[in-house]
Amino acid sequence: MTMTMMMMEAMVAKASVRFPSILTxxxxxxxxxxLDMLIENSHRKSWSLVxxxxxxxxxxxxxxxxxxxxxxxxxxLRRYQFLDLLDLSACPCxxxxxxxxxxxxxxxxxxxxxxxxxxxxxxSALRSGGLEVVVRSFPCLQEIDLSYCCGFGDRDASAxxxxxxxxxxxxxxxxxxxxxxxxKIVVGCVKLENLSLKWCLKITDLGIELLSKKxxxxxxxxxxxxxxxxxxxxxxxxxxxxxxxxxxxxxxxDDDGLHxxxxxxxSLQCIDVSRCNNVSSRGLLSVVRGHxxxxxxxxxxxxxxxxxxxxxKLSELRNLKSINVYAAGVSDWSLEIIGNNxxxxxxxxxxxxxxxxxxxxxxxxxxxxxxxxxxCMGVNDAGLEQLSRCMDLLCLKLxxxxxxxxxxxxxxxxxCTKLLELDLxxxxxxxxxxxAAIASGCKKLKKLNICYCxxxxxxxxxxxxxxEELVDLExxxxxxxxxxxxTAIAVGCKSLxxxxxxxxxxxxxxxxxxxxxxxxxxxxxxxSQCRISDVALYIAMGKMKCLQVAKLVHLTHVSVEGFxxxxxxxxxRLKKLKLLSTLMFLLSSELLQVLQARGCKIRWMEKALxxx
Amino acid sequence: MSMISGDxxxxxxxxxxxxxxxxxxxxxxxxxxxxxxxxMVEEDEFSDTLIPLPNVEGKILSKIIHYCQKHTEARAKVNxxxxxxxxxxxxxxxxxxxxxDDKTLxxxxxxxxxxxxxxxxxxxxxxxxxxxxxxxxxxxxxxxNIKNDFTPEEEKAIREENLxxxx
Numbered sequence: 001m002t003m004t005m006m007m008m009e010a011m012v013a014k015a016s017v018r019f020p021s022i023l024t025x026x027x028x029x030x031x032x033x034x035l036d037m038l039i040e041n042s043h044r045k046s047w048s049l050v051x052x053x054x055x056x057x058x059x060x061x062x063x064x065x066x067x068x069x070x071x072x073x074x075x076x077l078r079r080y081q082f083l084d085l086l087d088l089s090a091c092p093c094x095x096x097x098x099x100x101x102x103x104x105x106x107x108x109x110x111x112x113x114x115x116x117x118x119x120x121x122x123x124s125a126l127r128s129g130g131l132e133v134v135v136r137s138f139p140c141l142q143e144i145d146l147s148y149c150c151g152f153g154d155r156d157a158s159a160x161x162x163x164x165x166x167x168x169x170x171x172x173x174x175x176x177x178x179x180x181x182x183x184k185i186v187v188g189c190v191k192l193e194n195l196s197l198k199w200c201l202k203i204t205d206l207g208i209e210l211l212s213k214k215x216x217x218x219x220x221x222x223x224x225x226x227x228x229x230x231x232x233x234x235x236x237x238x239x240x241x242x243x244x245x246x247x248x249x250x251x252x253x254d255d256d257g258l259h260x261x262x263x264x265x266x267s268l269q270c271i272d273v274s275r276c277n278n279v280s281s282r283g284l285l286s287v288v289r290g291h292x293x294x295x296x297x298x299x300x301x302x303x304x305x306x307x308x309x310x311x312x313k314l315s316e317l318r319n320l321k322s323i324n325v326y327a328a329g330v331s332d333w334s335l336e337i338i339g340n341n342x343x344x345x346x347x348x349x350x351x352x353x354x355x356x357x358x359x360x361x362x363x364x365x366x367x368x369x370x371x372x373x374x375x376c377m378g379v380n381d382a383g384l385e386q387l388s389r390c391m392d393l394l395c396l397k398l399x400x401x402x403x404x405x406x407x408x409x410x411x412x413x414x415x416c417t418k419l420l421e422l423d424l425x426x427x428x429x430x431x432x433x434x435x436a437a438i439a440s441g442c443k444k445l446k447k448l449n450i451c452y453c454x455x456x457x458x459x460x461x462x463x464x465x466x467x468e469e470l471v472d473l474e475x476x477x478x479x480x481x482x483x484x485x486x487t488a489i490a491v492g493c494k495s496l497x498x499x500x501x502x503x504x505x506x507x508x509x510x511x512x513x514x515x516x517x518x519x520x521x522x523x524x525x526x527x528s529q530c531r532i533s534d535v536a537l538y539i540a541m542g543k544m545k546c547l548q549v550a551k552l553v554h555l556t557h558v559s560v561e562g563f564x565x566x567x568x569x570x571x572x573r574l575k576k577l578k579l580l581s582t583l584m585f586l587l588s589s590e591l592l593q594v595l596q597a598r599g600c601k602i603r604w605m606e607k608a609l610x611x612x
Numbered sequence: 613m614s615m616i617s618g619d620x621x622x623x624x625x626x627x628x629x630x631x632x633x634x635x636x637x638x639x640x641x642x643x644x645x646x647x648x649x650x651x652m653v654e655e656d657e658f659s660d661t662l663i664p665l666p667n668v669e670g671k672i673l674s675k676i677i678h679y680c681q682k683h684t685e686a687r688a689k690v691n692x693x694x695x696x697x698x699x700x701x702x703x704x705x706x707x708x709x710x711x712x713d714d715k716t717l718x719x720x721x722x723x724x725x726x727x728x729x730x731x732x733x734x735x736x737x738x739x740x741x742x743x744x745x746x747x748x749x750x751x752x753x754x755x756x757n758i759k760n761d762f763t764p765e766e767e768k769a770i771r772e773e774n775l776x777x778x779x
Contacts, residue, residue, distance in 0.1 A: 022756035025718050030725060030737070037741035045774040049749045052761050055770065065778055072777035079773075572775070598776070 023053055035061050068599055070094050073102055077111040087119040095125035103137035112138045121147040131159040147172035157181030161188025173199040179207035186214040196222040208232040212239055224248035230257030237264025244270040255283030262290030270296035281307035288313045295319045300326025306334050315341035324349030339364035350376055362386035375400040381408030388415040399425035406434035413437030421447040432460035439463040451476035461485030465492025472498040483511030490518040500526040509536040516540040526551040534562030542569035551578040553605050560586045567591055574600045581606050627662045634670030638677055645680040647728035667726050672719040679732055710739045
């Protein structure tokens with residue numbers, strides 16, 4: 001007895017000597033280097049649970065924090081003292097008192113000392129008092145996002161104007177800000193480089209005039225949907241450092257206004273004039289004429305045709321990398337001229353451009369990475385064959401292209417092997433054979449949309465199951481697909497995180513069991529109108545440990561008890577839920593309270609069931 | 613002591629001595645993969661003598677030399693351009709190379725850090741990170757022989773905070 005005990009002790013002693021703790025072997029900087037390579041939050045959180053030293057290392061390493069529970073803020077700010085970015089957009093009840101409590105005391109406010117970026121979007125309860133605390137307590141603050149703070153007005157803008165180091169300010173949809181508040185900001189924040197006033201409907205030409213005089217360092221400006229007139233463009237033209245200008249939906253601006261820009265803004269590189277009803281090719285032409293360095297142009301729903309002079313001028317832009325023209329008539333000839341001359345084009349958006357074929361793209365735009373041909377009726381198999389010569393394609397959108405079939409798609413599948421994203425929404429001509437080609441050639445595919453491609457059956461899904469990197473799959477209304485197909489996807493697509501299978505009525509419980517068992521990483525799922533039973537739903541919701549968003553409308557085979565159990569099994573993780581409105585009165589109030597306390601947002605749908 | 617002339621450097625052989633007195637004869641261009649050794653070689657005239665590496669044992673040193681040889685050859689094939697590290701051949705070699713037990717892996721990391729071979733250091737650290745990703749918290753503790761010094765209450769509090777409070 002004693003001999004074996006001694007032997008066992010000796011073995012244990014030997015084992016522990018043989019491998020000392022990693023903490024004694026590796027230095028702190030090496031451990032931090034390893035921590036650098038753990039990018040996913042879930043892995044970093046596991047790391048922090050290993051021991052006190054690992055916890056300490058994670059606390060000094062983390063640079064950005066998004067907070068979900070505002071009552072955890074004091075503890076979190078003590079735990080993480082070296083943050084660059086603090087995001088409180090998920091804490092809508094943060095108000096002046098919270099800010100004073102958190103950052104008024106010197107002990108906790110210590111943690112604010114390095115913070116450069118503060119996200120306070122949707123914190124509607126925050127006012128000038130809270131902002132004054134922010135400005136005092138965050139010495140390194142350079143960027144602040146106050147978008148959708150509907151209460152943010154001129155008095156609050158005044159408080160913000162004392163943040164003299166501010167470089168980036170986002171005030172999207174701050175509906176109460178007027179020229180007066182804007183004036184305070186531009187006078188106080190002299191270093192401003194990036195400003196978004198999108199949807200700040202009370203801003204007028206007067207405010208923009210003062211802005212242009214004071215914010216000489218401005219590089220990025222967003223005036224989308226403002227009721228500003230040509231006068232504002234005249235003022236803006238003096239901003240000599242301006243590189244990016246967004247003016248989507250500025251209906252009070254016309255070609256004469258754009259003409260002001262042509263002689264100014266020597267640094268302009270990107271412009272977006274979509275949805276400006278009174279702008280035509282002539283206006284855009286004057287901008288292009290004055291700015292040879294333009295590399296990104298977006299225009300859509302503004303004018304119906306690119307005029308010849310405009311096309312010629314566009315083709316002279318040697319640095320053009322991205323052009324997005326939506327709902328305009330772009331002819332083959334225009335595309336050819338631009339493609340042949342703008343050798344650096346990587347992104348082309350031609351959504352809803354009806355007449356265009358694709359003959360030239362394959363021969364001239366070989367660097368193309370992103371192409372949006374949604375709803376372009378002229379796209380056919382011959383065009384896809386030409387297009388497949390663009391072997392660097394990363395993202396291809398062919399939604400609503402009714403004239404393509406498996407034949408055309410197989411060219412893409414065989415040649416465009418770098419493809420990451422493919423959109424075949426409602427491409428009725430696509431079937432299993434096309435998917436086979438894609439699955440065999442585009443091994444890196446991450447995102448695929450095959451909604452309403454009703455010819456696809458289990459065979460097609462079996463081919464897709466070889467795509468191990470597929471993260472996001474949308475397959476609504478594939479009526480020929482059964483559990484066999486879904487099982488294949490679940491087993492093979494190991495990276496699957498987002499699945500939309502609304503109305504795949506051919507799939508029964510066996511498929512959902514497979515999904516629950518083989519796809520534990522699913523974060524987002526849409527099972528609306530599927531034939532899933534109580535038990536299968538319970539198992540699925542329980543086993544999907546990463547599930548955060550679930551759309552469960554019109555599950556006709558699930559009873560109220562079934563929903564109750566399934567939601568209880570997953571309530572700690574769910575952040576967004578979509579349910580039929582009748583369930584609001586049928587589910588227990590306990591469950592609804594728990595969901596609300598855990599921060600889950602529920603959308604109650606009134607939709608009637610569409611039977612086809 | 614002879615001067616090291618430019619055209620001789622590609623065929624010059626240097627000797628490295630490990631902590632357990634094993635001697636390795638290595639081409640100079642391979643040795644120069646290590647920034648630490650590059651400094652030693654350029655500063656002093658080591659061409660006739662041994663470079664002692666008391667921090668690195670023979671078993672690890674031989675693996676490191678193998679790595680540096682392979683990478684030097686690959687770079688020469690692409691004529692010194694940056695593309696060498698991306699080739700499929702080198703990627704396959706790297707993943708085979710780093711597929712070793714934890715003790716050797718730690719040894720490689722420490723040596724790569726001391727010898728300042730950035731690519732190898734990154735490769736080793738990435739491998740440990742990948743190993744950690746697949747394991748549960750308890751398994752990580754077992755593998756790296758780390759004692760759990762949290763009290764059950766502390767561990768519970770951190771778990772709660774990690775789960776609910778932030779991302």
